[in-house]
Amino acid sequence: MNEEPNPPPNRDEARATLAAIDATHAETRRNIGSSEFGPNMIWCGLLWMVIFTYVQFLPGPVYLLWVLAVAFFVAFAAMKKLRPSPVKSAPDWRVGALLLVILGYAGIFWALLQPQGFQKNLPSPDVVMEARKFAAYAVIVSMFLNVIVGLTVRPSRFFVGLGLLMTALVLVGYYCVPAWFCLWMAAVGGSTFVISGIFIRKFWK
């Protein structure tokens, strides 16, 4: 391919070229589906609000709700995987290592919080306490996943910040507003996800 060498761009041309790079970047992400991340986060926040509000007022077999929520997201992710992806990623040994770290973290917090959600016929105050423990456990572990991903797989201050902020909110709610913990998580945690989703949708390129 014989081409005339391009002369160095002037200031306006350089600015236009940078804008073209940004536009191509955004268009590529839109085409490969990365732009779905923002809306998914908004849906996640709304689901989060519904589950926590439900648990606040009707504390029952709360673990079942979390299992259903996780199953829903796993099924959703699997359905998306069935379509031939335009992107192929190299196998990454770090994913296996990260899973082990997350399992270890989950194990430590299980021992610390001891959410015995499978026990039946608990007296009413214990049921409320169990719901609170289980909710705190689910959030703390899933937010640790965010921090790890933000530090390694996809380096991003956003993921790390979100993970740390949500963990702090869990601890504040767990110790400072125990009676309204789930409602606290529904409002504060859910809206954090929704606002993050809107932020990603508007500003991520």
Add this chain to the structure above:
Amino acid sequence: MPELDKIIHSPARLKIMAALMALGPSDQLDFSTLGTTLGLTDGNLGAHLQTLEEAGYIKIEKTFVARKPRTFVRTTTRGRARFEEHVEALREICKV
């Protein structure tokens, strides 16, 4: 002082690199998705990819997925570094 890269400076190749930089370093993008995204014909895209591959900026891998041939493209470490330097040089020009 970062320098403009003559190979990347061509508008089509600049867009190809910009598109591939939207992925992670070990991610590969399907040839047809790349062509659709950039609005380039297969022949034109193929020629520019060849130039970038000869410069060591990208890697092209032909493979079979569900018995159908597919071509995937990814940036190399050298390609990513050169692209970032090129963008930095453009930013420097904007500052002047």
